[in-house]
Amino acid sequence: MRDQIKPNQIVLGAVAYDPKVVTIWEGFKAYFADQDLGFDYVLFSNYERQVQAHFDGVCNVAWNSPLAWLEAERLAARVGRKARAVAMRDTDCDLTSVVVARAGSGIERVEDLRGKTIAFGASDSPQATLIPLGWLASQGLEPGRDFNVVKHEIAVGMHGDHVGGERHAARDLVEARVDAAAMIDANHLAFGADGTLPTGSTVIVGQTPTYDHCNFTVLDGIDAALLDRFVNLLLGQSFEDPLVRPLLELEGLKKWLPGRTSGYALLDDAITRLGTINAWLDTASANSDGQSS
Numbered sequence: 001m002r003d004q005i006k007p008n009q010i011v012l013g014a015v016a017y018d019p020k021v022v023t024i025w026e027g028f029k030a031y032f033a034d035q036d037l038g039f040d041y042v043l044f045s046n047y048e049r050q051v052q053a054h055f056d057g058v059c060n061v062a063w064n065s066p067l068a069w070l071e072a073e074r075l076a077a078r079v080g081r082k083a084r085a086v087a088m089r090d091t092d093c094d095l096t097s098v099v100v101a102r103a104g105s106g107i108e109r110v111e112d113l114r115g116k117t118i119a120f121g122a123s124d125s126p127q128a129t130l131i132p133l134g135w136l137a138s139q140g141l142e143p144g145r146d147f148n149v150v151k152h153e154i155a156v157g158m159h160g161d162h163v164g165g166e167r168h169a170a171r172d173l174v175e176a177r178v179d180a181a182a183m184i185d186a187n188h189l190a191f192g193a194d195g196t197l198p199t200g201s202t203v204i205v206g207q208t209p210t211y212d213h214c215n216f217t218v219l220d221g222i223d224a225a226l227l228d229r230f231v232n233l234l235l236g237q238s239f240e241d242p243l244v245r246p247l248l249e250l251e252g253l254k255k256w257l258p259g260r261t262s263g264y265a266l267l268d269d270a271i272t273r274l275g276t277i278n279a280w281l282d283t284a285s286a287n288s289d290g291q292s293s
Helices: 020-034 047-055 066-079 126-138 164-174 185-194 224-235 245-251 262-274 278-287
Strands: 009-015 038-044 061-064 083-089 097-102 117-119 148-150 180-184 202-207 215-219 256-258
Touching: 009 020, 009 047, 009 224, 020 038, 020 245, 038 047, 047 061, 047 066, 047 215, 047 278, 061 066, 066 083, 066 126, 066 215, 066 262, 066 278, 083 224, 097 126, 097 164, 097 185, 117 164, 126 164, 126 180, 126 262, 164 180, 164 185, 180 185, 185 202, 215 224, 224 256
Parallel strands: 009 038, 009 061, 117 148, 117 180
Antiparallel strands: 061 215, 083 215, 083 256, 097 180, 097 202
């Protein structure tokens, strides 16, 4: 399948978590064509298939969730390859998740969650499940032992890109089916604004340290000059450019930044603690030939 990628062409892998994904990457395809950069994209229904396809040479760049990045990094280590994060959005950096309770419930600090029931998003959501679970465990509260876990398995495979699980967790809290709920800080604010969480109805019981979200991932073997051209075009995009701004707004950023991996330590610790991707990693490494693209 490696010959699907033409010489001097970026083929991006992306997960189709929303219909707007087509609009976004069609827009970038037109932009890169105007810049004389060959660009195409392949859409996937889930990140695990995307990561495997990247190693199989179906695409040579992947727009990865934080969990997909760690899947790619760990799979690369298993099969003797190297993965790099080359660019990310400004809005991918320094995020936090919160655990919130109903105002007036008497739950005001993390220790008050002991023996309670907490709602989370999908089991593979970094921001609404994995990071909060790992962080609570680091605070001395083990899931299933010290508190009950309710997960909302909506759009599993999309790694929380679909916020439905978080919204259901928030509704559980409002309707008193659970004692607390976990979600990314930005969605806590958004749910307050759209009425999912009525104004003043919640208090933040705990907040995680900061972490990073998505990145453009590449594997060893990609043409260095081609990659430099792709990254430099991204980093050179200006929010003030009327032709570029609609694309950036759709993708939720004002500026592209160089990729960094220091912000994945919290999730890395969580999936190690929880054993989240162990079974997938065993299967994926057995299916990968380890060759460079």
